[in-house]
Amino acid sequence: MHLTPLGCLAGMPAGGLASSGYLVESSQTSVLLDAGPGIATRLSALQTRRLSAVFVSHEHTDHILDLLVIGKRLLADRLVREDENAPLCLDESVPRVPLLLPRGATAKLHTLASLYPVATHPLLDQAFELGFETHEYEPGETLAVGDLSLRIEQLRHVAPNCGVRLADAHSSLVYTGDTGVTDELVDLASGAGTLLAESTLRDTDTSGHGHLSSSDAARAADDAGVTELVLTHFSSPDPVQHRWHRDRAASVFDGPVGIARPGISHPVAAPRKVLA
Numbered sequence: 001m002h003l004t005p006l007g008c009l010a011g012m013p014a015g016g017l018a019s020s021g022y023l024v025e026s027s028q029t030s031v032l033l034d035a036g037p038g039i040a041t042r043l044s045a046l047q048t049r050r051l052s053a054v055f056v057s058h059e060h061t062d063h064i065l066d067l068l069v070i071g072k073r074l075l076a077d078r079l080v081r082e083d084e085n086a087p088l089c090l091d092e093s094v095p096r097v098p099l100l101l102p103r104g105a106t107a108k109l110h111t112l113a114s115l116y117p118v119a120t121h122p123l124l125d126q127a128f129e130l131g132f133e134t135h136e137y138e139p140g141e142t143l144a145v146g147d148l149s150l151r152i153e154q155l156r157h158v159a160p161n162c163g164v165r166l167a168d169a170h171s172s173l174v175y176t177g178d179t180g181v182t183d184e185l186v187d188l189a190s191g192a193g194t195l196l197a198e199s200t201l202r203d204t205d206t207s208g209h210g211h212l213s214s215s216d217a218a219r220a221a222d223d224a225g226v227t228e229l230v231l232t233h234f235s236s237p238d239p240v241q242h243r244w245h246r247d248r249a250a251s252v253f254d255g256p257v258g259i260a261r262p263g264i265s266h267p268v269a270a271p272r273k274v275l276a
C-alpha cells in the first residue's frame, strides 16, 4: 500500500495547503480517507484510477466539506448523452463509489445537495444517490473494499469520530481522524505498520474537545508497537511548526516519524518484526 496525503491541516486551508484528506492505494484498490476543503482539487490533480471507496471519520467541515464536490465529479463520470441535444442519462456500466459515513450523516448530505438544484438537469442534483453508494458504518465494523479490509473503531472527539485500520496481505495503516488520548487508539493501531495520527496541539488536551499533541501521538505509536508514525492535522501551515511536532514526537517514539506532505506518496510500512 501507499499513502498519499492530499492535505494536512486542521480547520480550513491555509498557505496553499488543504484540510484533511488522504489517499491510500494498494495494487487494486484506492480509498480516500476524509474530504475536507481543498481535497477535491488535489484529488483531481492525481493521475489516479477511479476511487474504490471514501471513508469519513466524522462530521466536521474540515473532514467532509468537499464530499459534495467529489460526489458531483463521480456523478459526472457516470453521465452520457447520445448527442449534444439529447438529455443526460446514466451510464450504468460505471459503478457508484461506496461512501462510508458515520451514523446519521446521509440525510444531512442529501439536504446539502438539495440546496443547489439544477432544474434543467435534475440528475445533477443527486451526487449522493448516483455518484456515491452511501453506507452508514457502525463502530466495531470491519468492511472489505477490494483487496483491503477496513476495521472501524470509535475514538474520542467532540463529534463522534471513528479511526480506521486498512490492511492488505503485507501491511496496515491506521488513521485517527480526530481524537483525544484513548486506549481505543492503541488497540486499533496495535502492531500496525504506519500510524497516520493527528497532531493538532502543542500540549495534551485538557478541554475534553479531543485532539492529540505530537507527544500524545508518539506515546500511542510506542504503546501500539507500530513501525512508523506520520503526523498530520496541523494547526498551522508553517513548516517550522511541523518540524517542531516531528522532533517532539521523535523524542518519545523510537521509530521513524514523518510529516504528511501533500502530493508526496509514501509506502505504508510493514509491521515490526517480532523477535522470538
Ligand SMILES: [Zn+2]
Pocket: 010, 011, 020, 060, 062, 063, 178, 233
Ligand atoms: Zn479536524
